[in-house]
Amino acid sequence: MARVYNFSAGPAVLPEDVLREAAAEMLDYRGSGMSVNEMSHRSATFQEIIDTAESDLRELMGIPDSYRVLFLQGGDSLLFAAVFMNLAINKKADYIITGSWASKAYREAEILGDPKVIASSQDRNFSYIPDCSDLPIRADASYVYICQNNTIYGTAFHGLPNTKGHVLVADQSSMFLSEPVDVTDFGLIHAGVQKNVGPAGVQIVIVRDDLIPDDLPGVPTMLRFKTQADAGSLYNTPNCWGIYICGKVFKWVAGQGGLAGMRARNEEKAALLYDYLDESDLFRPTVEQGSRSRMNVTFVTGSADLDAMFVAEAAKQGLVSLKGHRSVGGMRASIYNAMPLAGVQKLVGFMRDFERTHTA
Numbered sequence: 001m002a003r004v005y006n007f008s009a010g011p012a013v014l015p016e017d018v019l020r021e022a023a024a025e026m027l028d029y030r031g032s033g034m035s036v037n038e039m040s041h042r043s044a045t046f047q048e049i050i051d052t053a054e055s056d057l058r059e060l061m062g063i064p065d066s067y068r069v070l071f072l073q074g075g076d077s078l079l080f081a082a083v084f085m086n087l088a089i090n091k092k093a094d095y096i097i098t099g100s101w102a103s104k105a106y107r108e109a110e111i112l113g114d115p116k117v118i119a120s121s122q123d124r125n126f127s128y129i130p131d132c133s134d135l136p137i138r139a140d141a142s143y144v145y146i147c148q149n150n151t152i153y154g155t156a157f158h159g160l161p162n163t164k165g166h167v168l169v170a171d172q173s174s175m176f177l178s179e180p181v182d183v184t185d186f187g188l189i190h191a192g193v194q195k196n197v198g199p200a201g202v203q204i205v206i207v208r209d210d211l212i213p214d215d216l217p218g219v220p221t222m223l224r225f226k227t228q229a230d231a232g233s234l235y236n237t238p239n240c241w242g243i244y245i246c247g248k249v250f251k252w253v254a255g256q257g258g259l260a261g262m263r264a265r266n267e268e269k270a271a272l273l274y275d276y277l278d279e280s281d282l283f284r285p286t287v288e289q290g291s292r293s294r295m296n297v298t299f300v301t302g303s304a305d306l307d308a309m310f311v312a313e314a315a316k317q318g319l320v321s322l323k324g325h326r327s328v329g330g331m332r333a334s335i336y337n338a339m340p341l342a343g344v345q346k347l348v349g350f351m352r353d354f355e356r357t358h359t360a
């Protein structure tokens with residue numbers, strides 16, 4: 001068995017311990033005589049899996065009782081619409097555009113109502129986070145929307161926008177559980193788990209109770225947050241396997257020192273890579289200082305041919321999925337929670353060798 005260092009942006013690396021545990025339980029989950037894949041979502045055994053997952057997540061993030069935790073399906077992209085349908089009661093919400101995912105969220109809102117762009121970093125290909133200290137937020141906007149970590153462009157908010165008392169909504173997909181958060185800063189947090197937490201097919205929504213509308217005329221049952229909030233995320237068949245793996249990852253994160261432990265690990269890994277990028281004569285980071293993501297690190301050589309050669313040669317060394325997104329080009333190393341420090345050390349070592357070989 002040859003495990004690689006997998007720098008994929010998502011679906012992405014998972015903790016090896018979690019995969020081993022799941023493998024050991026594949027044929028017989030704790031004496032049930034069956035796999036979690038074969039189990040009724042109405043069984044007591046599955047109820048315990050989802051209850052434990054929720055309470056472990058609440059503990060990790062310090063989620064107050066006044067917030068609901070939902071395990072949903074349909075893709076994080078479906079939540080772009082669902083969030084607007086549920087929270088933009090007057091069909092007005094204001095968006096900060098820092099990349100593709102925020103743009104997509106905005107475009108869904110455009111289909112449904114009257115969103116407004118109040119800040120954008122499109123002028124420099126989303127290579128920075130705009131100043132959000134004094135935004136032209138509409139008085140009647142239901143919320144301010146951010147994508148807190150921009151998976152494609154490699155930027156992240158290192159401080160939240162001044163929402164002037166408005167509700168803040170954040171897409172945390174590619175940074176969920178990577179550092180401590182104060183949940184009470186947000187009205188709603190949503191995240192697709194396939195970036196930093198689990199297998200594809202589960203989205204977690206953490207939403208303040210009083211923001212969930214009782215009645216939403218014209219909105220399908222499955223798009224109302226109240227439906228799954230009332231049913232404990234079991235209105236219909238959930239992604240049982242995905243929730244089960246997420247639960248294991250929550251326990252793994254807790255065992256690594258919780259979110260503070262995760263931040264320390266992630267800071268160390270990111271510093272190693274960025275410090276090298278800043279001193280390199282060949283590679284250059286694409287994101288400005290102060291806006292850099294600790295999860296998705298984007299860089300280029302300046303030559304598309306050399307970039308392609310780097311990606312191919314890295315793969316031969318077991319450093320895989322380093323090709324950047326087509327909208328940025330170059331390389332992207334996603335160094336999520338489950339990427340060990342040794343993986344980043346090996347990457348930087350390989351980059352130094354490559355630089356020596358390819359600079360005169």
Ligand SMILES: *Cc1c(COP(=O)(O)O)cnc(C)c1O
Pocket residue numbers: 010074075076077078101147149150151171172173174192195
């Ligand atoms: C990947 C990603 C999404 C989209 O997730 P899907 O589940 O594929 O719809 C949305 N937001 C961010 C920040 C992402 O990284």
